[in-house]
Amino acid sequence: MTLKDKLQELHSSRGCLLATNFYNFETLAGIIASASLLQQPIILQVTKASIDYLSLPMVVGMAKAAFAGHEAGGWLHLDHAESYDLIARCLDAGFDSVMIDYSEQPFDENVAMTTKIVKLAEQYNANVEAELGYVAKLGQSKEKLGFTEPEEAKRFVSETGVHALAVAIGSAHGFYKATPKLDLERLSAIKEATQIPLVLHGGSGIPANTLRESIRRGICKINLATEIKDTFMRNLHRLLAENNEIDLRKVFPPAIQAVSALVKEKLGTVSRN
Ligand code: 13P
Numbered sequence: 001m002t003l004k005d006k007l008q009e010l011h012s013s014r015g016c017l018l019a020t021n022f023y024n025f026e027t028l029a030g031i032i033a034s035a036s037l038l039q040q041p042i043i044l045q046v047t048k049a050s051i052d053y054l055s056l057p058m059v060v061g062m063a064k065a066a067f068a069g070h071e072a073g074g075w076l077h078l079d080h081a082e083s084y085d086l087i088a089r090c091l092d093a094g095f096d097s098v099m100i101d102y103s104e105q106p107f108d109e110n111v112a113m114t115t116k117i118v119k120l121a122e123q124y125n126a127n128v129e130a131e132l133g134y135v136a137k138l139g140q141s142k143e144k145l146g147f148t149e150p151e152e153a154k155r156f157v158s159e160t161g162v163h164a165l166a167v168a169i170g171s172a173h174g175f176y177k178a179t180p181k182l183d184l185e186r187l188s189a190i191k192e193a194t195q196i197p198l199v200l201h202g203g204s205g206i207p208a209n210t211l212r213e214s215i216r217r218g219i220c221k222i223n224l225a226t227e228i229k230d231t232f233m234r235n236l237h238r239l240l241a242e243n244n245e246i247d248l249r250k251v252f253p254p255a256i257q258a259v260s261a262l263v264k265e266k267l268g269t270v271s272r273n
């Protein structure tokens with residue numbers, strides 16, 4: 001099943017997929033182990049920075065290999081892309097889905113670029129996600145939030161034909177200083193106005209009950225990145241401080257396990273609705 005179709009199905013059933021960013025073999029191994037254990041489909045996603053780090057063939061090869069041993073299946077998604085060329089290269093390389101992030105551009109430019117990507121993706125039967133409103137990036141001020149306006153979202157969706165829409169409702173990338181309060185009324189209004197699968201960015205640091213409520217109100221994809229990096233690196237620091245082992249194959253597994261435990265918990269949250 002294509003991700004486009006799967007998200008449509010989840011839009012109707014008020015279900016949700018977890019979309020986890022991976023960075024290296026170890027984080028990928030931790031993620032896929034839990035998805036397999038729970039027999040849940042999952043979205044594996046990478047940003048340009050991870051593609052620069054791993055190389056495009058490596059990203060595609062790793063994801064393919066991970067899915068080969070995972071019966072519930074999954075999809076490879078390009079997260080937060082700002083360039084047409086990168087998106088075209090990823091679609092050619094076999095990505096199932098791409099995000100065009102023109103959320104910091106004026107509305108009309110966001111519409112124009114997203115429309116272009118939707119046309120391109122049609123040739124691949126690939127899913128396209130766009131963002132309207134503004135979810136603060138890592139390191140950017142969370143005060144600079146531009147919430148998604150339901151009526152504007154409706155116009156955006158009908159003008160672009162985009163398949164899934166990332167919404168700005170008070171979440172932000174990275175951890176939060178205080179427990180985030182999502183504008184759930186706004187979320188419901190956006191769902192009502194657009195009638196398409198909605199995406200929640202900034203999943204790290206959002207409490208499980210808030211994630212569940214957002215799914216009930218129409219979120220069909222929840223993005224999780226920072227907690228994966230943080231869990232892996234904090235555990236790795238501890239393991240390295242504790243021993244002088246140079247066989248990395250003996251050092252990494254507990255950190256992989258920790259990522260796995262995190263993803264298991266999040267998959268539980270996302271599926272239990
Ligand atoms: P977090 O880093 O807050 O989990 O956000 C992830 C994300 O939105 C990736 O696109």
Ligand code: ZN
Pocket residue numbers: 080173201202223
């Ligand atoms: Zn994001």
Ligand code: NA
Pocket residue numbers: 171172173174175176201202203204205206226
């Ligand atoms: Na976050």
